[in-house]
Amino acid sequence: MALILEARQVTKRFGGLVAVNAVDFTIEEHSIVSLIGPNGAGKTTFFNVIAGLYKPTSGTIRFKNTIIAGQPPHEITRLGIARTFQNIRLFNNMSALDNVLVGMHTRLKSTPLGAVLRLPSVVAEERAARVQARELLRFVGLQGRDLVWAKNLPYGDQRRLELARALASKPSLLLLDEPTAGMNPQETAALTRLIGRLRSELGLTILLIEHDMKVVMGISDRVTVLDHGTKIAEGSPHEVQTNPAVIEAYLGRAAVARAEA
Amino acid sequence: MAVRQTAAQQGIVARAPQQRRRGAIAFGILVAVVLIYPAIDRLVLGPYLGQNFLGSLNPILIFVMLALGLNIVVGFAGLLDLGYAAFFAIGGYTAALLTSPQSPLPFRTDFWIAVIISFFVAAIFGVILGAPTLRLRGDYLAIVTLAFGEIVPTAFLNLEKLTGGSKGINPIGRPHGPIPTITADGTLGIKPELLATDQVHWYYLIVIVTAISVFLVIRLHDSRLGRAWMAMREDEIAAASMGIDLVRTKLLAFGMGASFSGFAGSLFASMLQFIDPAQFRFDISIMVLSMIILGGMGNIFGVLAGGLMFGIFNFVVVDRITSWLKALSVTVGMPFLAIDLSDKKLFIFGLLLVVMMLWKPEGLFPSAEHAAELHASEEEGMETEMPGEALSEEQIAKTGERV
Numbered sequence: 001m002a003l004i005l006e007a008r009q010v011t012k013r014f015g016g017l018v019a020v021n022a023v024d025f026t027i028e029e030h031s032i033v034s035l036i037g038p039n040g041a042g043k044t045t046f047f048n049v050i051a052g053l054y055k056p057t058s059g060t061i062r063f064k065n066t067i068i069a070g071q072p073p074h075e076i077t078r079l080g081i082a083r084t085f086q087n088i089r090l091f092n093n094m095s096a097l098d099n100v101l102v103g104m105h106t107r108l109k110s111t112p113l114g115a116v117l118r119l120p121s122v123v124a125e126e127r128a129a130r131v132q133a134r135e136l137l138r139f140v141g142l143q144g145r146d147l148v149w150a151k152n153l154p155y156g157d158q159r160r161l162e163l164a165r166a167l168a169s170k171p172s173l174l175l176l177d178e179p180t181a182g183m184n185p186q187e188t189a190a191l192t193r194l195i196g197r198l199r200s201e202l203g204l205t206i207l208l209i210e211h212d213m214k215v216v217m218g219i220s221d222r223v224t225v226l227d228h229g230t231k232i233a234e235g236s237p238h239e240v241q242t243n244p245a246v247i248e249a250y251l252g253r254a255a256v257a258r259a260e261a
Numbered sequence: 262m263a264v265r266q267t268a269a270q271q272g273i274v275a276r277a278p279q280q281r282r283r284g285a286i287a288f289g290i291l292v293a294v295v296l297i298y299p300a301i302d303r304l305v306l307g308p309y310l311g312q313n314f315l316g317s318l319n320p321i322l323i324f325v326m327l328a329l330g331l332n333i334v335v336g337f338a339g340l341l342d343l344g345y346a347a348f349f350a351i352g353g354y355t356a357a358l359l360t361s362p363q364s365p366l367p368f369r370t371d372f373w374i375a376v377i378i379s380f381f382v383a384a385i386f387g388v389i390l391g392a393p394t395l396r397l398r399g400d401y402l403a404i405v406t407l408a409f410g411e412i413v414p415t416a417f418l419n420l421e422k423l424t425g426g427s428k429g430i431n432p433i434g435r436p437h438g439p440i441p442t443i444t445a446d447g448t449l450g451i452k453p454e455l456l457a458t459d460q461v462h463w464y465y466l467i468v469i470v471t472a473i474s475v476f477l478v479i480r481l482h483d484s485r486l487g488r489a490w491m492a493m494r495e496d497e498i499a500a501a502s503m504g505i506d507l508v509r510t511k512l513l514a515f516g517m518g519a520s521f522s523g524f525a526g527s528l529f530a531s532m533l534q535f536i537d538p539a540q541f542r543f544d545i546s547i548m549v550l551s552m553i554i555l556g557g558m559g560n561i562f563g564v565l566a567g568g569l570m571f572g573i574f575n576f577v578v579v580d581r582i583t584s585w586l587k588a589l590s591v592t593v594g595m596p597f598l599a600i601d602l603s604d605k606k607l608f609i610f611g612l613l614l615v616v617m618m619l620w621k622p623e624g625l626f627p628s629a630e631h632a633a634e635l636h637a638s639e640e641e642g643m644e645t646e647m648p649g650e651a652l653s654e655e656q657i658a659k660t661g662e663r664v
Binding site: 051052053072073074077078082083085089090091092093094098101102103105106108110112115116118122126165166168169 | 477480481483484485486487488489491492495496498499500501502503504505506507513517
């Protein structure tokens with residue numbers, strides 16, 4: 001299988017704090033990969049480095065043969081990486097539809113002058129974008145909510161809208177930062193199914209940060225574990241689950257001793 | 262609120278055409294009133310109220326144009342700019358230097374060409390100011406723009422060889438061209454190649470340029486760029502992560518916002534036939550910002566209304582009340598009633614703004630976004646039950662229209 005993302009020796013330092021420490025990390029095309037680890041392990045920092053919000057202190061990241069480390073986030077989005085946020089960051093005072101349309105920004109071509117003159121090409125592009133945006137809203141289960149403001153949607157729907165907005169940029173790699181955080185079991189199950197469909201129906205590759213182990217173990221092809229910024233384990237969900245270093249990171253040394261006894 | 266809710270749920274399709282028709286009628290009436298206003302002013306207001314307002318309306322409309330431009334920067338893109346008068350000055354001086362016989366430049370251009378050039382020169386300076394402030398937000402940005410607003414008039418004051426310093430530049434080129442005019446018997450005609458010396462000419466000229474500005478701003482608002490501006494205002498990090506180039510989008514906001522003051526500045530300079538640095542002090546920036554806040558930030562028609570109301574207050578109402586008070590004091594024999602309000606304008610206005618901010622912080626005609634933002638805490642409890650709540654009918658009609 002071809003690698004879609006390849007990170008080599010990625011380090012991110014904030015002053016004296018090493019948030020991500022020489023991490024090697026790869027993602028195969030069409031796989032679902034989870035990044036797990038205790039709070040403060042550097043998962044979100046690593047995400048932000050991939051998405052371009054942070055420049056890595058050292059190391060390289062290659063996405064489909066382009067080096068993306070250090071590129072601005074909008075450029076990385078254009079190349080085909082989209083993301084959601086751990087703390088939902090929607091455009092609150094804009095409609096659901098407009099949120100998705102903003103997500104399409106890099107795929108639209110209209111210029112300010114074209115918009116002012118309302119050229120036929122601009123009108124056609126806008127119309128097509130609206131049709132597509134409605135389709136995306138339907139795909140994530142938000143049909144009929146086009147005109148509702150993002151901030152007025154219930155929490156679970158806001159997460160779905162973030163997903164639709166990310167999909168609008170037509171990514172090939174989707175980064176989901178704790179997509180099920182704060183959801184009840186039914187919502188979590190529905191979202192897990194949706195993530196499965198993203199791969200099977202849209203052919204996406206997915207990198208997931210997740211705390212819900214049922215979700216992680218249920219849908220991941222591979223799991224990577226970070227602790228204190230360092231990669232401590234990597235493998236299939238089962239391999240990781242039984243890895244003593246992982247148990248120690250999560251539950252402490254005593255738990256490992258008890259498991260061995 | 263409950264009524265709005267049902268409106269949102271029921272009749273997006275049913276309401277939109279009806280509303281559009283009502284909007285078209287209102288628009289038609291507005292256009293008609295604007296077009297025949299000089300006749301009303303001369304034939305009705307003059308004889309019966311004893312006062313003509315046309316002369317005051319021209320500077321008011323120029324300030325409305327400024328408000329439209331500043332609204333792009335502050336209302337759409339959410340970048341607080343306290344030095345907007347700088348671009349007004351740059352627009353005015355550009356036109357003055359290009360057309361005045363006093364100008365030290367080796368060439369002169371026609372007034373119309375000067376207007377176009379002012380538009381672009383102001384836009385370029387908008388970008389120049391924007392560039393160093395790209396990383397700043399909120400208070401920090403406000404301070405830097407404030408400084409820019411102080412630097413520009415001071416620079417014009419000290420560039421004496423170019424601008425005449427505090428003596429200013431006078432005269433300034435006037436527009437030539439076919440200008441609609443009202444003859445003495447009140448009929449409307451077009452006289453070609455007329456010098457704009459009459460207030461009526463200026464009125465039509467300014468109305469046309471204001472209309473063009475409104476048109477441009479509406480088109481920009483409803484475009485891909487308009488969405489990018491608003492997304493940036495809502496959340497810069499999310500906007501960047503959705504593929505919006507923050508540098509480009511911010512510079513476009515500064516540049517396009519400033520360009521309108523190029524229009525306004527060149528018309529202003531030519532209308533007054535005189536330009537000096539004192540015309541572009543800090544209070545102009547604040548006045549234009551107040552127009553936006555009063556009318557409703559982000560909403561184009563709110564800004565128009567706010568600009569008109571502020572202008573009418575500033576240029577008409579204060580003088581009227583002062584002269585009434587003077588007349589009253591003579592009639593009733595109480596001289597202490599003869600208060601001159603013109604030097605208390607800023608005080609009265611400040612008071613009005615304070616009341617306004619307490620009573621209706623989103624402005625008189627808010628954009629739905631800003632109203633929602635400012636009343637967020639009041640609505641919080643109902644958020645999940647009332648999803649359609651914050652959509653105004655206007656917005657529904659608009660979105661329905663786009664479909």
